[in-house]
Amino acid sequence: MGHSPKVKAGIAINLDKNILGAALPLLQESIVETIEWSFDALYQHRNIPAWFVELLETYAEANALIGHGVFFSLFNANWTEKQTQWLEHLSKVHSHFHFDHITEHFGYMTGQDFHRGAPMPVPLNSTTLLLGQQRLQMIGDRVQCPIGLENLAFSFSKDDVKRHGDFLEKLVSKCNGFLILDLHNLYCQAFNFNIDPDKLLELYPLHLVKEIHISGGSWEDSSLSQDRIIRRDTHDNSVPQIVFELLQESLGKCDSLTHIILEQLGVGLISNKSKLQFKEDFIKMKNLVSKTEPNRHPPANRNRFSYTPHQTDKPSDNGIEDLKRQQGELSKLLESSISVPSLIDSLNTSSLARSDWSIENWDESMIETAYRIVQKWK
């Protein structure tokens, strides 16, 4: 019997003065055990200050730097040059920093340029499963380190929410990958579809959780359904108590856990009050981890999630062509419809109707939410 690896408590950092300003007191106290860096989010920068590189290198040398991709667009059926560039960039930064592990998000990005799009769910069928496995393999082949996927905060239907964990398990298992369990994402899904969060947690493959994220979010009114509010994963607020409760619950159940990360956007960390709250959230998170540590169940193999190259079956050409057409149509409708009712009408006569997208079961308030997000980012 071995011992579970210690869980490292860390924060998501990037070249942002508000995030760094909030992180600085924690770094000064030497209590940040790991850093998560979105290596593809500095695409606007040509010049990076040497001290930022030194900070990343300091953590990398301690095997405490993890890479978190944002813009690969794992399920984009239409392979683009941008994705080739993304993989090349990943190879380059990984060869320099040697991430402990690398993760990406579930979904595909709308828009021709993914930086101007928003991540959307895909139908959970054999085409997307094989496509996702193929794409994970592309990442794994480049980096030869553990790779994982994060659960999505958004779905169009309750059925998709309930099936998400199972689908993630099938996706990552093929390459011996793991899951990032973002507890605020899970909370968003549970709240928006009126599911008990604890019960939803049970539907996830908790034995595959190597990393947990916690963060805050915001509320948005639905104009289609009176009195209904939608929980959004905007990462701009402190961590709500319910997410800490979910964390406590999860810590006892995720035996393979090695990293736990507090994420907050710089825009939510402008005031001194918000920076202090960030520090309090981090300490609360770290204390919860410390309390649970002695009770975690060994063994957990350190090499448990070593990347395993594998033979993947290719999705059928017809399946990919259908998916391309449907993703293109959905993106276009979300971007160009003049209103939500008009979007819903168009969807009902689109190639997504009576298909695996199951748009007939989509929640109209969630369609409105997707519309708002895409309108903002197009």
Next chain:
Amino acid sequence: MMKISKSLLKSIALGVAIGTLGTSCSSAIFTPILEDDVEIDADGNKIDSIETESETNPDTCEGDWDCPACGLG
């Protein structure tokens, strides 16, 4: 415990204080992945519609309330 050198902490504090992140070129490891979309002015600042839309923080994609950078913002 994760010790960071005093000089590095000082540099971070200075970078945060002056608020101009990204002023000195460090190395070639950060070639932007979307160079064809990026125009840079003489001071090394990006000239692009995304950046001008982001009023709160032009430094990274994390500069807006609904950033998709962390899942579905």
